[in-house]
Amino acid sequence: MKIKITPLNFATAFFIIMAVLVFTKAITIAGVAFANMSVAIGLIFLLFAFVVSFLDIIFRNFFADLKKLWLIELSFITLAAVIFLLVK
Numbered sequence: 888m889k890i891k892i893t894p895l896n897f898a899t900a901f902f903i904i905m906a907v908l909v910f911t912k913a914i915t916i917a918g919v920a921f922a923n924m925s926v927a928i929g930l931i932f933l934l935f936a937f938v939v940s941f942l943d944i945i946f947r948n949f950f951a952d953l954k955k956l957w958l959i960e961l962s963f964i965t966l967a968a969v970i971f972l973l974v975k
Contacts, residue, residue, distance in 0.1 A: 895943035906932035
């Protein structure tokens with residue numbers, strides 16, 4: 888199997904690192920140390936990592952060309968960020 892580096896791989900790595908940092912209480916979320924919620928927030932980051940890696944697998948099956956895959960995944964990340972900012 889050929890290893891392809893894609894934008895959603897970076898997003899998955901980011902969510903896993905954030906989950907580990909929250910579990911170890913190395914960082915605080917929004918400037919407040921959540922003593923009771925760190926496990927729940929860490930599990931949410933792990934859930935996001937699982938969903939993003941699943942989407943990466945789906946996109947890899949639909950788009951075989953690496954250039955198209957990067958374009959589609961960057962577009963997906965941009966769309967998700969815009970929707971997040973609009974809802975916020």
